[in-house]
Amino acid sequence: MAMEPTPNAMTNAWNDSLARYRRHAAEVLTTHQCMDTSCAVCGQQWPCKAACAAEFVLELRDMQ
Numbered sequence: 001m002a003m004e005p006t007p008n009a010m011t012n013a014w015n016d017s018l019a020r021y022r023r024h025a026a027e028v029l030t031t032h033q034c035m036d037t038s039c040a041v042c043g044q045q046w047p048c049k050a051a052c053a054a055e056f057v058l059e060l061r062d063m064q
């Protein structure tokens with residue numbers, strides 16, 4: 001997925017936000033676990049929205 005280049009100020013703000021998201025995402029992934037076909041925490045069909053969002057945030061890190 002291609003990302004447009006951003007000005008430095010926006011990149012710094014984004015990196016700060018991303019650092020917070022990453023910490024939260026790591027917490028989500030340690031609590032939201034797959035049990036059979038659904039999430040052990042929220043009961044949604046696996047992968048649940050929280051786990052998908054967390055995976056997405058952690059993937060963003062690898063794009064940089």
Ligand SMILES: [Zn+2]
Pocket residue numbers: 032033039040041042043044048049050051
């Ligand atoms: Zn969940």
